[in-house]
Amino acid sequence: MPDFILNTDDNVYNPAEDSYLLADNLEIQEGQSVLEIGTGSGIVAMYASRLTDRITVTDINFDACELARRNFEDNGIDGIEILFGNLFEPVENRKFDVILFNTPYLPTEDDDVIDDTINYAFDGGVNGRKVIDLFLNEVGNHLNDGGIVQLIQSSLSGNQETLSMLDELGFIAEIKASEHFFFEDITLINAYKI
Numbered sequence: 118m119p120d121f122i123l124n125t126d127d128n129v130y131n132p133a134e135d136s137y138l139l140a141d142n143l144e145i146q147e148g149q150s151v152l153e154i155g156t157g158s159g160i161v162a163m164y165a166s167r168l169t170d171r172i173t174v175t176d177i178n179f180d181a182c183e184l185a186r187r188n189f190e191d192n193g194i195d196g197i198e199i200l201f202g203n204l205f206e207p208v209e210n211r212k213f214d215v216i217l218f219n220t221p222y223l224p225t226e227d228d229d230v231i232d233d234t235i236n237y238a239f240d241g242g243v244n245g246r247k248v249i250d251l252f253l254n255e256v257g258n259h260l261n262d263g264g265i266v267q268l269i270q271s272s273l274s275g276n277q278e279t280l281s282m283l284d285e286l287g288f289i290a291e292i293k294a295s296e297h298f299f300f301e302d303i304t305l306i307n308a309y310k311i
């Protein structure tokens with residue numbers, strides 16, 4: 118259960134085990150700048166706000182931006198910058214010390230696509246990597262030297278692919294935590310920019 122007042126919305130991802138796997142393992146030092154892509158309800162950013170007051174969040178789902186704003190307000194959390202848009206578009210030319218993303222990682226066939234904004238919460242394309250790969254290809258441009266990326270995905274979307282890609286992009290990456298569910302492991306991957 119969250120330690121925060123949590124408003125929810127049918128069009129926005131409800132915090133679940135993956136959200137808390139990230140929130141419980143944040144590697145943020147006081148004063149560091151943090152970008153959370155895909156904030157949803159804002160739950161991870163609210164935990165991050167206990168560690169730093171320099172937080173920017175984005176979401177491609179406008180309802181999520183609105184819900185996060187309400188949750189920050191109802192919990193008396195000021196100063197989190199909320200930006201609407203796709204991946205790094207809203208933060209062009211900006212860099213951060215820590216970048217967080219609980220990705221939409223579920224392998225999703227065309228028939229399973231939901232014609233509503235909640236679809237953004239889980240739809241990782243047929244192999245689960247549609248958004249993960251786009252994110253990984255760009256994340257280095259927005260990270261300060263010595264910075265860290267913390268990403269959540271599923272074993273169904275290929276942990277090894279992510280680790281190999283990060284290695285090729287010049288990061289040192291590891292699976293930092295994982296939890297087993299019926300048919301998948303949810304994993305937290307930490308990647309350090311050297």
Ligand SMILES: C[S@@+](CC[C@H](N)C(=O)[O-])C[C@H]1O[C@@H](n2cnc3c(N)ncnc32)[C@H](O)[C@@H]1O
Binds near residue numbers: 157161237
């Ligand atoms: C699994 S949910 C995680 C939500 C929240 N961070 C949490 O942990 O509970 C993924 C979130 O990423 C957002 N998202 C998906 N694709 C995105 C993209 N290309 N750019 C920005 N946000 C995206 C979704 O709208 C959704 O809010």
